[in-house]
Amino acid sequence: MIDRRKPVFLERQTYRRHRLIDASRLVPLAGAFLFFVPLLWEYKVVAPDEQGFLAERMVYLFAVWFGLVVLAARIAARLRPEDFDRDHEVDVDPDSRDRG
Amino acid sequence: MLPYNILVEVCVIYAALLFGVAFLAERRAKRGKLSWLRSPLVYTLSLSIYCTAWTFYGAVGYAARSGLEFLTIYLGPTLVMVGWWWVLRKLVRIGRRQRITSVADLISSRYGKSAVLGGVVTCLMVVATTPYIALQLQSVTLSFGVFARPAPEGLAMPTQSVTTIWVAIGLTVFTVLFGTRNLDANERHHGVVTAIAVEALVKLAALLAVGAFVVWGIASGPSEIMARINASPIAKVPADGSRWFALIFLSGAAFLCLPRMFQVLVVENEDERHLATASWAFPLYMALMSLFVLPIAVMGLAVLPAGSNPDLFVLTLPLSMDRNALAMLAFLGGFSSATSMVVVASIALSTMVSNHLVMPLWLGFRRGGASMSGDVRQLVLMSRRLSIAGVLALGYTYYRISGGGEALAAIGLISFVGVVQVLPAMIGGIFWRGATRIGAAAGILSGFAIWLYTLFLPSFGPDVLLSAALLDHGPGGFGWLTPQALFGLGNLDPVVHAVMWSLVMNTTAFLVGSLASFPRPLERLQGAQIVNVFDYSTGRHGWARSFVEAEDLLVMSQRIFGPREAQALFLTEALAQGKDGYLPDPTPEFIDRLERELAGSVGAATAHAMIGQIVTGASVSVQDLMAVADETAQIMEYSSQLETKSQELARTARQLRDANQKLTALSVQKDAFLSQISHELRTPMTSIRAFSEILMSEADLTDADKDRYSRIIHDEALRLTRLLDALLDLNVLEHGQATFRPETVVLRDMIDRAILSTSGVRSAQPITIVRNDASEAVILHTDVDRLSQVFINLIANARKYCVAPQARLTIRVVRVDGQTAIDFIDNGAGIPIVSQGLIFEKFSRLSDQSAAGGAGLGLAICREIMVRLGGSVSYLPGQGGAAFRVLLPQTAIIRAA
Numbered sequence: 001m002i003d004r005r006k007p008v009f010l011e012r013q014t015y016r017r018h019r020l021i022d023a024s025r026l027v028p029l030a031g032a033f034l035f036f037v038p039l040l041w042e043y044k045v046v047a048p049d050e051q052g053f054l055a056e057r058m059v060y061l062f063a064v065w066f067g068l069v070v071l072a073a074r075i076a077a078r079l080r081p082e083d084f085d086r087d088h089e090v091d092v093d094p095d096s097r098d099r100g
Numbered sequence: 101m102l103p104y105n106i107l108v109e110v111c112v113i114y115a116a117l118l119f120g121v122a123f124l125a126e127r128r129a130k131r132g133k134l135s136w137l138r139s140p141l142v143y144t145l146s147l148s149i150y151c152t153a154w155t156f157y158g159a160v161g162y163a164a165r166s167g168l169e170f171l172t173i174y175l176g177p178t179l180v181m182v183g184w185w186w187v188l189r190k191l192v193r194i195g196r197r198q199r200i201t202s203v204a205d206l207i208s209s210r211y212g213k214s215a216v217l218g219g220v221v222t223c224l225m226v227v228a229t230t231p232y233i234a235l236q237l238q239s240v241t242l243s244f245g246v247f248a249r250p251a252p253e254g255l256a257m258p259t260q261s262v263t264t265i266w267v268a269i270g271l272t273v274f275t276v277l278f279g280t281r282n283l284d285a286n287e288r289h290h291g292v293v294t295a296i297a298v299e300a301l302v303k304l305a306a307l308l309a310v311g312a313f314v315v316w317g318i319a320s321g322p323s324e325i326m327a328r329i330n331a332s333p334i335a336k337v338p339a340d341g342s343r344w345f346a347l348i349f350l351s352g353a354a355f356l357c358l359p360r361m362f363q364v365l366v367v368e369n370e371d372e373r374h375l376a377t378a379s380w381a382f383p384l385y386m387a388l389m390s391l392f393v394l395p396i397a398v399m400g401l402a403v404l405p406a407g408s409n410p411d412l413f414v415l416t417l418p419l420s421m422d423r424n425a426l427a428m429l430a431f432l433g434g435f436s437s438a439t440s441m442v443v444v445a446s447i448a449l450s451t452m453v454s455n456h457l458v459m460p461l462w463l464g465f466r467r468g469g470a471s472m473s474g475d476v477r478q479l480v481l482m483s484r485r486l487s488i489a490g491v492l493a494l495g496y497t498y499y500r501i502s503g504g505g506e507a508l509a510a511i512g513l514i515s516f517v518g519v520v521q522v523l524p525a526m527i528g529g530i531f532w533r534g535a536t537r538i539g540a541a542a543g544i545l546s547g548f549a550i551w552l553y554t555l556f557l558p559s560f561g562p563d564v565l566l567s568a569a570l571l572d573h574g575p576g577g578f579g580w581l582t583p584q585a586l587f588g589l590g591n592l593d594p595v596v597h598a599v600m601w602s603l604v605m606n607t608t609a610f611l612v613g614s615l616a617s618f619p620r621p622l623e624r625l626q627g628a629q630i631v632n633v634f635d636y637s638t639g640r641h642g643w644a645r646s647f648v649e650a651e652d653l654l655v656m657s658q659r660i661f662g663p664r665e666a667q668a669l670f671l672t673e674a675l676a677q678g679k680d681g682y683l684p685d686p687t688p689e690f691i692d693r694l695e696r697e698l699a700g701s702v703g704a705a706t707a708h709a710m711i712g713q714i715v716t717g718a719s720v721s722v723q724d725l726m727a728v729a730d731e732t733a734q735i736m737e738y739s740s741q742l743e744t745k746s747q748e749l750a751r752t753a754r755q756l757r758d759a760n761q762k763l764t765a766l767s768v769q770k771d772a773f774l775s776q777i778s779h780e781l782r783t784p785m786t787s788i789r790a791f792s793e794i795l796m797s798e799a800d801l802t803d804a805d806k807d808r809y810s811r812i813i814h815d816e817a818l819r820l821t822r823l824l825d826a827l828l829d830l831n832v833l834e835h836g837q838a839t840f841r842p843e844t845v846v847l848r849d850m851i852d853r854a855i856l857s858t859s860g861v862r863s864a865q866p867i868t869i870v871r872n873d874a875s876e877a878v879i880l881h882t883d884v885d886r887l888s889q890v891f892i893n894l895i896a897n898a899r900k901y902c903v904a905p906q907a908r909l910t911i912r913v914v915r916v917d918g919q920t921a922i923d924f925i926d927n928g929a930g931i932p933i934v935s936q937g938l939i940f941e942k943f944s945r946l947s948d949q950s951a952a953g954g955a956g957l958g959l960a961i962c963r964e965i966m967v968r969l970g971g972s973v974s975y976l977p978g979q980g981g982a983a984f985r986v987l988l989p990q991t992a993i994i995r996a997a
Contacts, residue, residue: 027183072181
């Protein structure tokens with residue numbers, strides 16, 4: 001058995017770091033949602049004399065893309081070396097520790 | 101435009117330049133100057149081998165055909181990169197800890213170092229990468245064609261075919277020179293990585309330059325481009341939602357599974373922290389690469405003559421505007437894209453082939469053992485070189501059979517669907533301990549088969565490998581088995597169709613196989629180490645108690661690492677053990693470490709097998725370890741049983757000690773009682789004898805005196821009788837000879853009578869009795885006389901012994917745990933704790949000073965009576981005086997108050 005005893009409550013700074021990592025996990029989910037938004041737009045076949053709105057779609061996708069880059073960069077800049085060695089689990093859940 | 105031979109010269113010079121870069125980087129690395137070679141920037145740029153000629157040429161063609169859909173190929177990896185905390189971080193950690201050399205090695209390691217699984221994955225990867233290599237050959241050939249003739253169309257086939265062969269040969273030589281200089285695949289290829297980083301910059305610069313030229317050179321700026329995009333025919337292409345969804349998923353998955361991506365992401369990773377930088381920098385790189393793709397496609401369609409190949413717009417647009425330098429840069433960009441992909445992909449594949457196909461077969465054929473003579477190093481290197489050539493030859497074959505006419509993007513997607521068949525086994529393997537070898541093999545094989553049938557074989561076109569009839573109507577006319585419309589799903593896009601069916605079947609087989617099978621011990625061990633990679637900080641365990649000769653190990657290691665490296669390794673180990681010379685003791689730790697080092701060169705399964713051949717018989721198999729673990733568990737259980745038993749014994753001993761103390765105390769009491777009772781008996785006897793002698797001898801006694809003396813004699817005789825009655829009574833009760841005559845009575849009346857009959861007791865002072873009439877309205881059916889005797893005894897005791905200034909006895913009826921109890925509580929001194937255990941014993945008296953003349957039998961009788969009646973009487977401590985609780989038998993109660 002591995003000794004899994006860890007503190008249940010964390011000091012403010014460590015708490016912030018954990019939330020930072022939570023944020024890092026959320027970025028791809030947000031990105032996936034935003035990238036799939038174009039699926040919800042109406043894709044109708046444009047008549048020959050009409051103008052499409054391809055450029056606007058392109059601008060939207062690139063805006064989301066660069067937004068993700070900025071977000072990921074800000075999170076990466078705040079990470080510290082010790083964060084990399086942290087356990088895979090997010091936080092200590094006393095119940096699950098008992099069960100484990 | 102440019103003569104063919106000059107073009108070739110430019111290519112050779114460029115390749116030589118790259119080789120120089122790689123050489124310098126290697127030399128720097130050898131000298132330990134790794135500062136910038138190890139920067140996160142180089143890591144990020146090395147990831148750019150994801151952007152191959154498919155991106156460089158194919159994306160524009162893709163955009164010209166299907167609009168924004170080309171972006172999906174980059175959006176998937178973007179999500180994977182920004183979500184690095186989910187999967188990539190774990191993959192990299194596992195790769196570093198287990199010295200993983202390739203995707204096949206990861207799968208093989210995870211599932212118990214299975215050589216078969218490693219071989220299966222290797223075959224899958226080789227087949228799936230073949231179209232991808234063909235794509236690079238095709239794009240380079242096409243770009244050569246553009247330069248060699250003014251117009252891209254109407255190329256003579258012989259020229260093109262010859263070009264392709266030369267490109268393939270050139271790339272083979274280049275890769276062999278680049279990639280097989282050192283053997284340890286886990287030892288980073290600093291040179292290759294640096295060269296790739298340079299090529300990444302060339303690609304990006306070339307594409308941005310062409311893009312900028314298109315936006316500001318041909319058009320007048322972004323606003324015109326926007327307007328042109330909306331006006332172009334691309335804007336009128338209907339988009340396919342299912343493809344959008346499937347391709348984002350597919351590209352994200354392929355990003356993890358592609359052998360070359362795994363190579364740069366995991367194997368070449370220097371530092372996990374580089375991932376954090378790459379998580380945003382690589383998406384940025386891809387965004388920049390994609391930024392001008394749509395404008396180039398739109399302008400190409402608008403400016404170039406109809407019928408031009410859109411896959412070549414990046415080259416033909418500058419050429420048509422007579423920008424030869426720009427076109428040359430674009431050509432080099434495309435060349436970079438293709439070469440870097442081919443180099444890394446074939447390095448990764450050749451590592452797999454030599455570690456998972458050649459070495460296991462070689463070990464199998466040479467049962468004599470790995471310590472036999474012959475240089476394995478040469479064998480491994482040669483097998484890698486040959487497999488590089490083989491991979492390129494396969495790519496060329498695919499190119500020839502498929503006719504080279506397909507759009508680049510379509511070829512790339514076929515490859516993607518093939519490699520992602522590893523995904524369920526990979527992701528399941530690193531997150532789920534229940535995944536087994538059987539499940540992984542079943543999943544990969546079924547996915548692979550469906551991919552071959554629904555996408556790969558049909559990709560050659562009708563009547564090449566599959567007949568047109570089969571493609572249209574299914575094998576033997578079974579419509580529901582039609583390759584591109586399995587089970588009637590004919591209106592799906594072929595790629596989406598293949599992705600869906602292959603991954604659904606793959607995952608199902610993987611899950612069912614895993615759930616239904618039982619893993620071998622080594623699998624479970626590896627599974628635990630890989631899934632819980634963040635929990636374990638120590639290495640693997642497997643070898644123990646070995647009697648192997650260190651010399652054999654050295655001989656084998658020399659043939660894998662080369663003499664110098666092997667000797668250095670052994671020397672360091674010997675020094676660390678405090679020994680002189682090259683031969684350290686083959687401790688389990690050392691053998692473990694050696695296996696890890698070997699795994700870095702030849703893969704986990706092979707390393708395990710090779711060490712296993714030398715350490716035969718001496719190694720403790722995992723089964724043994726499990727048995728030991730079982731034994732330990734048994735011992736632990738046994739010791740905990742012993743502990744329980746010893747606690748039990750301690751309890752019993754304590755009880756015995758208590759009983760002994762009680763017995764000793766009782767014996768003392770009995771002695772005291774005997775002297776007491778002899779005293780009690782003798783006192784009245786003495787008086788009786790004395791007074792009766794007076795009555796007999798003295799004749800002149802007055803009547804009054806006679807009367808007084810005979811009364812005294814009578815009283816003393818009565819006292820004796822009482823004493824003897826009590827003793828008799830107790831004896832009868834104790835031997836169960838007493839008979840009970842139950843009657844129905846109200847509790848209140850009994851207490852009344854008891855108080856009344858004790859009123860004659862001699863006491864120091866009057867006592868107040870506190871009662872609650874209502875609660876005493878309990879109707880009982882019991883032996884009234886006996887119960888009254890108990891009450892009388894308790895009340896009399898209170899009257900006799902309560903010494904408080906204002907003596908008070910409280911009698912209350914309470915319900916305790918559903919039973920009725922009567923408490924008799926006085927406000928006297930109570931009974932000291934030491935005596936509380938003894939008061940119910942026979943002959944027990946608190947003190948000798950008692951003037952009441954009791955023989956110490958009252959409470960003993962009370963207890964016996966209550967036991968016989970089915971109730972109990974006990975001392976109730978902590979009530980501020982002496983307190984007794986009489987628990988009435990449940991059966992006696994007819995109606996409670």
